[in-house]
Amino acid sequence: MDDDHSSVRPYMHGYDAAALKSWSPGTDRWARHFRSRVPLAPRIAPFPATQAHPDLATGPRLMNLTYDYDDAFFTARKYGDAFARRLLRFWQYSDFYGSWHGLPVDGSPVDDPAHGLVNLPNPAYTDAAHRNGVRSLGCWFWPRSGDFEDYLEQRADGSFPVADKLVEMAAYFGFDGYFVNHEAETPTGQAARLHDLLRSLRERAPEGFHLQWYDTITPHGHLDYLNHLNTVNAPWLDVSDSFFANYWMTSEGVETSRATALKLGRDPYATVFHGTENEQFGFDPEYDPRLLFPPGEAARTSWALFGSHFVKELAPRHDDPDAQDEVFRRERRYWSGPREDPTRSGRLLPHDRRTPRDRDDHRAWDGVAHHITERSVIGSFPFVTRFNTGHGRAFFLDGRRAADGDWHNASVQDILPTWQFWTRAEGVGAEGTGADGVGAEGAGPEGAGAPLSVGFDHELAYDGGSSLLVSGPLGPDGAMTVPLYKTALTVTGAERLAVTAHGTDGVDLEVGLLFQDAPDAFVWLAAGSAAGWHTTTHGLGTFRGRTIAAVGLRVSSRRPTRCAIRIGELALLGPEFTPPAPPEDFTVDEVLADGESVHVFLSWRLAGHGVRHYDLLRDDDGSWLGRIYDDVYCLSLPAPAASETVTRLRLVAVAPDGSRSAPATAEAHRPR
Numbered sequence: 001m002d003d004d005h006s007s008v009r010p011y012m013h014g015y016d017a018a019a020l021k022s023w024s025p026g027t028d029r030w031a032r033h034f035r036s037r038v039p040l041a042p043r044i045a046p047f048p049a050t051q052a053h054p055d056l057a058t059g060p061r062l063m064n065l066t067y068d069y070d071d072a073f074f075t076a077r078k079y080g081d082a083f084a085r086r087l088l089r090f091w092q093y094s095d096f097y098g099s100w101h102g103l104p105v106d107g108s109p110v111d112d113p114a115h116g117l118v119n120l121p122n123p124a125y126t127d128a129a130h131r132n133g134v135r136s137l138g139c140w141f142w143p144r145s146g147d148f149e150d151y152l153e154q155r156a157d158g159s160f161p162v163a164d165k166l167v168e169m170a171a172y173f174g175f176d177g178y179f180v181n182h183e184a185e186t187p188t189g190q191a192a193r194l195h196d197l198l199r200s201l202r203e204r205a206p207e208g209f210h211l212q213w214y215d216t217i218t219p220h221g222h223l224d225y226l227n228h229l230n231t232v233n234a235p236w237l238d239v240s241d242s243f244f245a246n247y248w249m250t251s252e253g254v255e256t257s258r259a260t261a262l263k264l265g266r267d268p269y270a271t272v273f274h275g276t277e278n279e280q281f282g283f284d285p286e287y288d289p290r291l292l293f294p295p296g297e298a299a300r301t302s303w304a305l306f307g308s309h310f311v312k313e314l315a316p317r318h319d320d321p322d323a324q325d326e327v328f329r330r331e332r333r334y335w336s337g338p339r340e341d342p343t344r345s346g347r348l349l350p351h352d353r354r355t356p357r358d359r360d361d362h363r364a365w366d367g368v369a370h371h372i373t374e375r376s377v378i379g380s381f382p383f384v385t386r387f388n389t390g391h392g393r394a395f396f397l398d399g400r401r402a403a404d405g406d407w408h409n410a411s412v413q414d415i416l417p418t419w420q421f422w423t424r425a426e427g428v429g430a431e432g433t434g435a436d437g438v439g440a441e442g443a444g445p446e447g448a449g450a451p452l453s454v455g456f457d458h459e460l461a462y463d464g465g466s467s468l469l470v471s472g473p474l475g476p477d478g479a480m481t482v483p484l485y486k487t488a489l490t491v492t493g494a495e496r497l498a499v500t501a502h503g504t505d506g507v508d509l510e511v512g513l514l515f516q517d518a519p520d521a522f523v524w525l526a527a528g529s530a531a532g533w534h535t536t537t538h539g540l541g542t543f544r545g546r547t548i549a550a551v552g553l554r555v556s557s558r559r560p561t562r563c564a565i566r567i568g569e570l571a572l573l574g575p576e577f578t579p580p581a582p583p584e585d586f587t588v589d590e591v592l593a594d595g596e597s598v599h600v601f602l603s604w605r606l607a608g609h610g611v612r613h614y615d616l617l618r619d620d621d622g623s624w625l626g627r628i629y630d631d632v633y634c635l636s637l638p639a640p641a642a643s644e645t646v647t648r649l650r651l652v653a654v655a656p657d658g659s660r661s662a663p664a665t666a667e668a669h670r671p672r
Contacts, residue, residue, distance in 0.1 A: 010033035014119045020116075038629060047519075051374065052374060060302045063212065083458070087408060089420065115144050131413070215233060330362070386414055386463040388466055457566055585603070592671065593639065596638065602635060
């Protein structure tokens with residue numbers, strides 16, 4: 001039961017000076033429930049031949065500053081019972097993700113909350129980010145209530161208690177650093193000590209920890225958005241890893257940023273992120289990103305996005321679970337470009353522009369994929385995806401509908417297709433590629449050729465809440481190919497490819513492998529065409545010693561038909577997994593009643609390796625209750641009938657290849 005105002009369910013909060021300096025996981029009442037346990041995945045090396053734009057440079061990086069508080073600002077949670085939540089499906093273009101908003105200090109009144117200096121990133125988003133090789137940053141946001149002097153306490157040895165705690169909290173909660181947004185006039189002496197505090201923070205932080213400074217105060221404490229990096233604000237780079245320039249960019253300012261970074265001996269792509277403001281301006285920002293990415297020239301610096309969540313927030317009926325197709329369409333237009341195909345990115349309006357500006361006009365936007373290359377973490381076996389977007393209208397296990405009702409949890413989102421969606425029509429008249437919104441939740445060729453739609457389907461899935469759907473009229477004169485994933489998988493001989501699909505009679509499905517030594521043509525393997533869920537497996541021994549650089553699909557038909565093929569699982573498997581051991585120490589820690597809901601607090605021992613996630617089920621009928629990779633879960637259920645005194649629960653560990661452990665069981669007793 002998704003009660004956003006419940007004080008019983010764990011919810012996130014901010015931290016003021018007192019909370020920071022006294023912080024420990026033992027006294028932070030919900031700390032155990034907001035840890036990210038997914039490690040940061042390494043990304044594979046660039047391979048331009050499989051890029052949507054092979055000539056696009058791989059150096060520029062992307063910061064995505066967006067909300068992550070689950071649409072309930074004062075009670076941000078990790079997961080819940082709602083489908084209409086924005087769960088980012090395009091991690092492959094970002095290098096850093098962070099928030100900026102702050103959260104109320106624990107115990108603050110809802111009607112007049114006191115916000116802390118620091119808020120953590122939502123761990124569900126951190127899990128998804130890490131799974132895709134993206135670093136997750138917490139947020140520092142000042143001014144807040146209280147005296148900033150309280151944050152600058154310094155010990156006799158020169159260390160800062162707040163700095164030490166910020167490092168400790170990042171390590172415990174599992175994120176990678178902080179975005180420092182200090183938007184307040186600050187006395188010169190305090191600004192100097194802030195500089196020292198950040199230096200202390202970096203010196204105590206582990207390798208890989210990242211501090212990004214937002215263009216706010218000068219080293220003397222004067223609030224002055226300079227909108228580029230220059231000799232005035234450059235001292236902040238002495239104590240931070242990168243610099244987020246304010247939005248009002250000019251060509252001269254961008255060039256100054258680049259020149260300043262080079263003069264400091266810093267890589268402009270690693271150091272300077274010029275910002276684009278999308279929350280206010282949507283698809284039509286006032287300052288053109290082409291100032292950073294001049295057509296036909298090298299990018300000047302890296303790029304920062306503020307407010308990519310606008311694709312949902314500005315959509316009509318954006319909180320209506322039955323109206324999310326428009327949100328998904330807008331998201332594809334934002335990331336892949338107005339045609340919803342990253343190979344055909346680029347604005348549709350003339351370069352000389354027109355007025356007035358229209359923040360909902362996606363034709364004014366090039367698409368992130370027009371400037372930033374796609375990245376991938378798929379560099380080793382096994383790789384398994386069920387195309388689970390992290391939310392759904394129901395939940396499926398092995399093709400069986402295991403639970404009804406809406407849900408969301410970014411923590412269990414799969415690695416989604418690298419290209420959304422790169423389509424190619426083959427055969428007679430097949431000139432069209434990409435689309436401008438053909439189909440309710442997908443993209444397909446426009447003009448001649450097979451007008452097929454590709455997108456995520458939330459009505460039928462094999463595992464999780466969604467599958468990949470290829471649908472539309474299909475004739476015998478051609479086929480459609482859909483490159484899906486960028487990979488670097490070296491075959492040693494024992495590996496297998498398995499695809500589970502729900503097909504249409506008369507439609508042929510094939511899975512394609514593109515190899516680094518022959519990147520111009522897929523090798524196609526049959527994947528069946530029968531109705532209902534079925535799995536086709538191929539050994540890959542024939543390709544021993546070769547490296548798979550991309551994986552895709554092809555659909556075709558020998559007669560005119562209506563195609564509706566769902567891909568429920570795509571698996572590139574290594575040696576057989578040993579099924580995980582049953583979870584240990586599965587315990588009901590507490591059961592609390594709250595209005596019409598009962599909240600069951602569960603814990604177990606987290607396996608050190610070999611487990612991708614845990615599934616929580618009812619023991620009597622096997623219905624699904626929750627999924628997580630963690631050692632705790634808060635299960636919210638409707639208040640039981642008076643006759644129901646015990647709910648028996650089952651916990652199953654699931655390996656990366658999908659093999660499942662024997663269950664552990666526990667009993668939750670109805671609260672008195």
